[in-house]
Amino acid sequence: MRLEPVANPSIWRTTVPPAIAIGSTVVVASLLAMAAGANPFSVLGLILKGAFGSKFALLETLNRATPLIFTGLSVAVAFRARLWNIGAEAQLYAGALITVVLGTGMLQWGAFALLPALAIASMLAGALVLLVPALLKVRFGVDEVVTTLLFNFIFLLFISMLLEGPLKDPMGMGWPKSERLIAEARLPRIVDGLRLHWGFGLALIAAALVWVIERRTTLGYEMRAVGLNREAAGFAGIPVNRVLIKTALLAGGLAALAGFSEVAGLKGNLTLDLSPGFGYTGIIVAMLALLNPLAVVAAALFVAGIFVGADSMSRAASVPSYLADIMLATALLLMVLAILLTRFRVVRE
Amino acid sequence: MKNAKAAQVVLRLDSITKRFGKLVANDAISLSLQQGEVIALLGENGAGKTTLMNILFGQYTADEGTVEVFGDALPPGNPRAALDAGVGMVHQHFTLADNMTVLENVTLGTQGLLSLRQDRAAARAKLAQLATDFGLQVHPDAKVGSLTVGERQRVEILKALYRDARILILDEPTAVLTPQETDDLFATLRKAVKLGLSVVFISHKLHEVMAISDRVLILRHGRLVAERPIAEVTKETLASLMVGSEVKAPTVAPGQPGKTLMRLHEVSTPDRGSAPGLKRVSLSLRAGQVIGLAGVSGNGQGALADLVGGLIGPATGRLELDEAHLNTWSPREAVHAGIARIPEDRHKTGTIAEFDLTENAILEAYNQPPYSRSGWMNWRRAEAFTREVIDTYDVRCPGPATRIRLLSGGNMQKLILGRVLEANPRIILANQPVRGLDIGAVNYVHSQLLAARDRGAAVLLISEDLDEIMALSDVIHVISEGRLSPGFARGTKTPAELGVWMAGHGFEPETADAS
Numbered sequence: 001m002r003l004e005p006v007a008n009p010s011i012w013r014t015t016v017p018p019a020i021a022i023g024s025t026v027v028v029a030s031l032l033a034m035a036a037g038a039n040p041f042s043v044l045g046l047i048l049k050g051a052f053g054s055k056f057a058l059l060e061t062l063n064r065a066t067p068l069i070f071t072g073l074s075v076a077v078a079f080r081a082r083l084w085n086i087g088a089e090a091q092l093y094a095g096a097l098i099t100v101v102l103g104t105g106m107l108q109w110g111a112f113a114l115l116p117a118l119a120i121a122s123m124l125a126g127a128l129v130l131l132v133p134a135l136l137k138v139r140f141g142v143d144e145v146v147t148t149l150l151f152n153f154i155f156l157l158f159i160s161m162l163l164e165g166p167l168k169d170p171m172g173m174g175w176p177k178s179e180r181l182i183a184e185a186r187l188p189r190i191v192d193g194l195r196l197h198w199g200f201g202l203a204l205i206a207a208a209l210v211w212v213i214e215r216r217t218t219l220g221y222e223m224r225a226v227g228l229n230r231e232a233a234g235f236a237g238i239p240v241n242r243v244l245i246k247t248a249l250l251a252g253g254l255a256a257l258a259g260f261s262e263v264a265g266l267k268g269n270l271t272l273d274l275s276p277g278f279g280y281t282g283i284i285v286a287m288l289a290l291l292n293p294l295a296v297v298a299a300a301l302f303v304a305g306i307f308v309g310a311d312s313m314s315r316a317a318s319v320p321s322y323l324a325d326i327m328l329a330t331a332l333l334l335m336v337l338a339i340l341l342t343r344f345r346v347v348r349e
Numbered sequence: 350m351k352n353a354k355a356a357q358v359v360l361r362l363d364s365i366t367k368r369f370g371k372l373v374a375n376d377a378i379s380l381s382l383q384q385g386e387v388i389a390l391l392g393e394n395g396a397g398k399t400t401l402m403n404i405l406f407g408q409y410t411a412d413e414g415t416v417e418v419f420g421d422a423l424p425p426g427n428p429r430a431a432l433d434a435g436v437g438m439v440h441q442h443f444t445l446a447d448n449m450t451v452l453e454n455v456t457l458g459t460q461g462l463l464s465l466r467q468d469r470a471a472a473r474a475k476l477a478q479l480a481t482d483f484g485l486q487v488h489p490d491a492k493v494g495s496l497t498v499g500e501r502q503r504v505e506i507l508k509a510l511y512r513d514a515r516i517l518i519l520d521e522p523t524a525v526l527t528p529q530e531t532d533d534l535f536a537t538l539r540k541a542v543k544l545g546l547s548v549v550f551i552s553h554k555l556h557e558v559m560a561i562s563d564r565v566l567i568l569r570h571g572r573l574v575a576e577r578p579i580a581e582v583t584k585e586t587l588a589s590l591m592v593g594s595e596v597k598a599p600t601v602a603p604g605q606p607g608k609t610l611m612r613l614h615e616v617s618t619p620d621r622g623s624a625p626g627l628k629r630v631s632l633s634l635r636a637g638q639v640i641g642l643a644g645v646s647g648n649g650q651g652a653l654a655d656l657v658g659g660l661i662g663p664a665t666g667r668l669e670l671d672e673a674h675l676n677t678w679s680p681r682e683a684v685h686a687g688i689a690r691i692p693e694d695r696h697k698t699g700t701i702a703e704f705d706l707t708e709n710a711i712l713e714a715y716n717q718p719p720y721s722r723s724g725w726m727n728w729r730r731a732e733a734f735t736r737e738v739i740d741t742y743d744v745r746c747p748g749p750a751t752r753i754r755l756l757s758g759g760n761m762q763k764l765i766l767g768r769v770l771e772a773n774p775r776i777i778l779a780n781q782p783v784r785g786l787d788i789g790a791v792n793y794v795h796s797q798l799l800a801a802r803d804r805g806a807a808v809l810l811i812s813e814d815l816d817e818i819m820a821l822s823d824v825i826h827v828i829s830e831g832r833l834s835p836g837f838a839r840g841t842k843t844p845a846e847l848g849v850w851m852a853g854h855g856f857e858p859e860t861a862d863a864s
Contacts, residue, residue, distance in 0.1 A: 237681035
């Protein structure tokens with residue numbers, strides 16, 4: 001048996017396998033719910049209700065999706081150019097770090113000046129964090145999967161050191177957390193009284209901008225060419241290494257906005273549990289979205305919905321919320337397989 | 350080395366035909382191998398050697414024809430069948446695990462998946478016996494990663510012998526070896542033959558074929574064009590058989606040479622793996638002329654193409670463009686200097702398969718106005734240009750938004766032609782411009798190149814097809830081992846005379862310090 005590319009995939013070939021993947025994910029989740037002794041229909045219903053069933057649930061899902069949109073965009077941009085950035089987690093924390101360093105009183109500006117300054121400073125910090133592995137890759141051929149992955153741990157320990165030392169909140173009762181941001185450094189809510197901050201709006205704008213960059217700018221063309229065929233791109237005169245560096249700067253900056261948005265929009269300070277793995281989940285989001293920046297928004301909402309819904313379901317149905325992790329893993333694996341089947345057919349020799 | 354008694358036929362391929370779409374990769378090829386015999390399969394890249402071996406090993410199923418090993422037909426499409434029947438293959442690219450020892454590599458896959466007990470002592474003894482019998486000395490406990498290339502090849506051969514192979518097939522085995530290692534390999538093969546094994550030696554290096562084989566079979570364009578006992582051939586006849594010598598009458602009017610646009614003076618470039626770099630090459634490209642570069646592939650053509658195309662600079666020597674000496678040199682500078690580059694591999698280097706026609710058409714000019722202004726793409730202008738190329742160069746396609754991988758090779762090449770010729774180039778580098786194209790597309794590409802020449806462009810035509818070179822070129826140079834022959838004017842040399850140069854004769858001896 002071998003795989004053969006399909007020249008002109010039919011509408012069935014492009015839609016049926018992904019639909020089967022989603023369906024199978026639901027079936028797997030149902031079986032696990034049954035194994036946990038619950039009615040699968042009520043469990044799935046509870047997840048759906050917990051994610052989208054009320055205004056509160058919906059806003060919670062949107063809030064949870066916000067950092068995932070940023071990290072998903074970061075991964076999508078990098079993977080598009082075949083720069084394997086596994087380090088969105090570290091870049092996220094770099095953004096969060098610079099936000100609390102500058103936003104806890106160092107810059108005493110009005111909100112209209114301070115918030116853009118913090119966002120830009122975060123992006124620079126994140127860009128810098130990914131620049132190092134990118135330079136190592138371009139100059140010495142060091143595998144960026146290894147460097148970016150390991151840098152996550154180094155950076156988290158670095159944050160931990162800062163939170164136990166110079167950044168530690170003196171009024172924090174000894175907890176390893178930073179001081180709180182000044183009021184001008186907080187992202188306001190989109191609608192008064194509803195718990196949804198402007199970070200979500202910023203994420204939507206970022207997704208649209210990334211789409212415009214990829215489709216409409218010279219840099220986007222270069223990034224896609226380098227990702228699809230590095231040899232042909234280099235032969236044609238595209239400066240492959242410079243494009244990889246630019247891609248790294250953009251991807252690092254996008255992931256750092258997740259950190260900025262979480263600190264300035266939601267938490268107000270920096271702790272070591274700021275991100276429950278948003279950087280890694282961003283890889284799932286980007287893959288589910290087939291690296292399309294607009295689809296990243298939908299994929300982030302899907303992933304966030306499963307997490308939020310499963311949390312609420314586990315309180316009501318006493319099925320562990322780990323079901324969410326299994327559902328996501330199943331969805332990802334089946335989706336990758338489904339995408340393979342939309343582009344290739346299996347031939348028996 | 351042939352036995353006096355009637356030799357037993359150990360391997361027989363009977364009229365094997367394999368088609369890929371319109372391309373006939375193997376056209377009714379028959380061959381037989383006798384016990385204790387070495388046969389050489391000689392042919393250019395793309396002549397069908399690899400396809401034939403893939404059919405023998407069940408990777409492909411032949412459309413027609415049968416394979417017999419020791420008199421039994423092999424079931425088609427079963428990779429294990431050939432191995433079990435006693436055929437061993439030594440691949441050009443080794444299939445060894447670097448982090449395992451020699452012994453582990455050799456025995457890998459010979460034990461049952463679930464058998465926990467490994468009879469290491471017996472395996473070690475068998476390996477030692479084989480090593481002595483065949484003169485393949487390798488330490489059994491050395492990690493493969495620490496071995497030289499020559500030693501790794503010995504492990505590959507031992508692996509085949511360990512599985513009791515009676516027929517050895519070696520695919521370009523000397524491509525990675527030094528001359529000394531090659532001699533050792535030949536000594537081993539002679540021992541193997543004495544012990545009753547039979548060998549198929551795949552190569553395009555003429556002197557090695559002459560040195561080791563009893564019989565040579567020459568493949569060209571998927572057909573078996575000649576089969577000769579080695580005693581009856583010379584290197585020169587092999588070279589002309591390999592690249593084709595049925596010369597058609599030149600119907601091309603000679604070009605009108607103008608001034609020199611690019612000049613290489615004593616340029617050398619580093620070797621790359623087994624392919625030689627350039628060795629003190631001097632060459633002038635003049636306006637209005639087709640310069641043909643003849644030679645057996647892998648003799649430095651790649652280095653010359655990369656040099657003219659801006660991918661590498663000279664290590665020593667001078668590269669002059671319009672009489673100005675160039676120090677740095679990049680693909681982008683080459684494009685700006687008016688060099689049209691038609692790359693050897695249109696799938697891997699010429700186009701981006703998943704890009705559509707528009708995105709491929711502007712691949713070299715995407716950052717220039719009108720396609721790009723201050724960082725923004727103007728896709729409307731790009732698409733207009735693509736439509737123009739599609740019309741002018743007769744690219745058959747559903748439209749500019751089609752992904753280019755869906756196009757046939759000929760149409761893909763026409764798009765590349767349009768891309769580079771619409772920029773009104775002064776120098777055209779055409780590297781194997783018609784390889785794999787059907788006859789209609791071949792004539793079209795040739796007529797476009799000649800039209801560009803008549804407009805005053807200098808054309809450097811690199812091809813392995815001597816017929817093509819002789820038909821189109823105003824001046825022919827032969828390249829061999831990275832050295833360039835003097836230029837021969839149109840019609841002053843016969844194919845046989847060029848074959849002598851292609852076999853490496855006639856060049857000035859290399860000076861001792863040449864590097």
